[in-house]
Amino acid sequence: xxxxxxxxxxxxxxxxxxxxxxxxxxxxxxxxxxxxxxxxxxxxxxxxxxxxxxxxxxxxxxxxxxxxxxxxxxxxxxxxxxxxxxxxxxxxxxxxxxxxxxxxxxxxxxxxxxxxxxxxxxxxxxxxxxxxxxxxxxxxxxxxxxxxxxxxxxxxxxxxxxxxxxxxxxxxxxxxxxxxxxxxxxxxxxxxxxxxxxxxxxxxxxxxxxxxxxxxxxxxxxxxxxxxxxxxxxxxxxxxxxxxxx
Numbered sequence: 256x257x258x259x260x261x262x263x264x265x266x267x268x269x270x271x272x273x274x275x276x277x278x279x280x281x282x283x284x285x286x287x288x289x290x291x292x293x294x295x296x297x298x299x300x301x302x303x304x305x306x307x308x309x310x311x312x313x314x315x316x317x318x319x320x321x322x323x324x325x326x327x328x329x330x331x332x333x334x335x336x337x338x339x340x341x342x343x344x345x346x347x348x349x350x351x352x353x354x355x356x357x358x359x360x361x362x363x364x365x366x367x368x369x370x371x372x373x374x375x376x377x378x379x380x381x382x383x384x385x386x387x388x389x390x391x392x393x394x395x396x397x398x399x400x401x402x403x404x405x406x407x408x409x410x411x412x413x414x415x416x417x418x419x420x421x422x423x424x425x426x427x428x429x430x431x432x433x434x435x436x437x438x439x440x441x442x443x444x445x446x447x448x449x450x451x452x453x454x455x456x457x458x459x460x461x462x463x464x465x466x467x468x469x470x471x472x473x474x475x476x477x478x479x480x481x482x483x484x485x486x487x488x489x490x491x492x493x494x495x496x497x498x499x500x501x
Contacts, residue, residue, distance in 0.1 A: 258288065258452050262459020266306065267466075277303045277435070278362050280456055281355070282494025285501075290449045292351050292498060296343065297442030298453040300398065304435050305457060306464050311432040319425025324387050324416060328409065328430050331391030332398070336434060339399015340441035346400075356499025358397055363492030370485045386416060394430070398438035 265279045277299045284295035314320050346354065394409050409430055413423040442448075 262456035266460035266463020314425035328391030332395030335395025359495030367488035
């Protein structure tokens with residue numbers, strides 16, 4: 256029941272904030288439910304997939320996806336996913352906790368930065384392609400090693416590349432959906448999955464993602480997002496520091 260409720264809360268956050276939510280799933284699994292980091296990493300990816308796929312379908316239907324940038328990021332992410340998931344089982348537990356905890360902490364800081372500095376200098380030309388490839392590779396490594404969808408870096412990078420908030424969210428959902436599926440498949444062959452906790456989180460998150468928009472559709476989502484973004488960043492930082500100090 257507690258696990259389901261955690262999923263409900265994360266699903267509510269995701270429906271308001273966007274992204275894949277794997278960082279929060281990973282934080283819950285490790286710091287709150289006591290799942291080993293090496294097991295929680297692939298589990299968090301599998302839990303994140305259903306909501307991502309539903310969101311991606313919606314974003315495609317309303318034409319918020321920039322396939323050119325999205326496909327570049329996905330192609331750049333592939334080697335990172337394969338390499339990361341391949342070496343993850345051989346990383347010592349303590350080092351793994353440091354790596355994943357550090358990544359989560361950086362992700363939380365990125366979310367906080369986006370909350371207070373949403374406007375960024377836009378890139379163009381070769382630098383635009385270079386940034387897309389670099390961010391895709393980084394996100395791929397985060398998926399492969401840490402079991403994260405890389406939503407924070409992906410959305411932040413797409414904003415720098417000149418996409419508005421809706422386009423960045425839509426394209427990010429497309430990229431994260433593909434990366435999460437590839438990452439989950441690769442982790443299935445190299446690691447263990449906490450199916451009981453994962454399925455409970457998945458059910459709760461889907462319910463939260465469906466129910467929340469129905470309850471909040473009359474509120475000003477822009478103002479709500481301004482309040483929830485820094486809160487989510489702080490929560491992710493808390494999870495990261497907790498894992499790092501285990």
